[in-house]
Amino acid sequence: MxxxxxxxxxxxxxxxxxxxxxxxxxxxxxxxxxxxPLLRRFETGVAGLFAAPVxxxxxxxxxxxxxxxxxxALGLPKGAKVLIPALTFxxxxxxxxxxxxxxVIGDVDSGSWVLxxxxxxxAMRRTRIECVMPVAAFGCPLPAGEWDAFSxxxxxxxxxxxxxxxxxxxxxxxxALAFSLHATKAxxxxxxxxxxxxxxxxxxxxxxxxxxxIDARTGYSELVGSNAKMSEFHAAVGLAALAxxxxxxxxxxxxxxxxxxxxxxxxxxxxxxxxxxDGIYTIFQVALPEGVRREAVAAALALQGIESRAxxxxxxxxxxxxxxxxxxxxxxxxLLGPQLLGLPFHPGLSDEDITRVCSELAAAIA
Numbered sequence: 001m002x003x004x005x006x007x008x009x010x011x012x013x014x015x016x017x018x019x020x021x022x023x024x025x026x027x028x029x030x031x032x033x034x035x036x037p038l039l040r041r042f043e044t045g046v047a048g049l050f051a052a053p054v055x056x057x058x059x060x061x062x063x064x065x066x067x068x069x070x071x072x073a074l075g076l077p078k079g080a081k082v083l084i085p086a087l088t089f090x091x092x093x094x095x096x097x098x099x100x101x102x103x104v105i106g107d108v109d110s111g112s113w114v115l116x117x118x119x120x121x122x123a124m125r126r127t128r129i130e131c132v133m134p135v136a137a138f139g140c141p142l143p144a145g146e147w148d149a150f151s152x153x154x155x156x157x158x159x160x161x162x163x164x165x166x167x168x169x170x171x172x173x174x175x176a177l178a179f180s181l182h183a184t185k186a187x188x189x190x191x192x193x194x195x196x197x198x199x200x201x202x203x204x205x206x207x208x209x210x211x212x213x214i215d216a217r218t219g220y221s222e223l224v225g226s227n228a229k230m231s232e233f234h235a236a237v238g239l240a241a242l243a244x245x246x247x248x249x250x251x252x253x254x255x256x257x258x259x260x261x262x263x264x265x266x267x268x269x270x271x272x273x274x275x276x277x278d279g280i281y282t283i284f285q286v287a288l289p290e291g292v293r294r295e296a297v298a299a300a301l302a303l304q305g306i307e308s309r310a311x312x313x314x315x316x317x318x319x320x321x322x323x324x325x326x327x328x329x330x331x332x333x334x335l336l337g338p339q340l341l342g343l344p345f346h347p348g349l350s351d352e353d354i355t356r357v358c359s360e361l362a363a364a365i366a
Contacts, residue, residue, distance in 0.1 A: 063180025066193030
């Protein structure tokens, strides 16, 4: 008898019964978008998770626009060079280009798999960098204090692409953060995004850019913006997600720690990303031993009903749309990329599922 399939990722969204009270409020208010009452409550609730005042946070309609408008609000000159890592989803590069800026693609650290201040400083010795957009890859939080220090020392603004790091990535004093609230994320509302910063002026510019650049005090459009507002319906999902967040985040922590335990017992040859063991994650990515073909391992897992995926691959400069982008030294990421493989990770996994995944992975790399 065939064994049950173990899917790679299953969205974990609020169910209909959890949404109905908020949908009733929308019906009663007849307010569907344009910074409605549910959205304001949602923003207040999320701001509380960051210990940040509400003016330091704004919602947008998706995570890519959080990046694009977060960059646009910095007021960089057209074509300014923005350093991003090669190991990221293509939305990072897309947002830079759509903001009228130029991506410079850099390397990542061999242990944490993220672009670091040290890598950024080295890139600045090779080419002019006017902004850095490091990525909290696979939910790994970046050191806010170190990036604050980098920005203070260099005068270069930093916008962290924290798309999948909600619940992990902390705010700094100078840096800004952009999150995705896509349905596949640990904290999902379907589609949505956040920009968070201590600089309330920067956040306010993002908010205005999300509403055609209109200054609500004057009614004039003083910035060239877009329509990137989050609707009341998405805010309703967000409020329901906030109510369940303590329990769902606890569950994801448990899953991650269970994986770490099983990996240590059966997959000694596999390397894991250096990230907090108690983090809240959406993705569980591993680096296979040198010389092991990822395609062969993925095929072996598939035969056992286990889905896997090469997250963030191909690397950004290997996509035709971004092949012309300037690059720096990519030695580490070129070695790391072929080894990476994403394993099933979602709240529906049982302990037995995780044991089975690790056992089959160990067999596939033996």
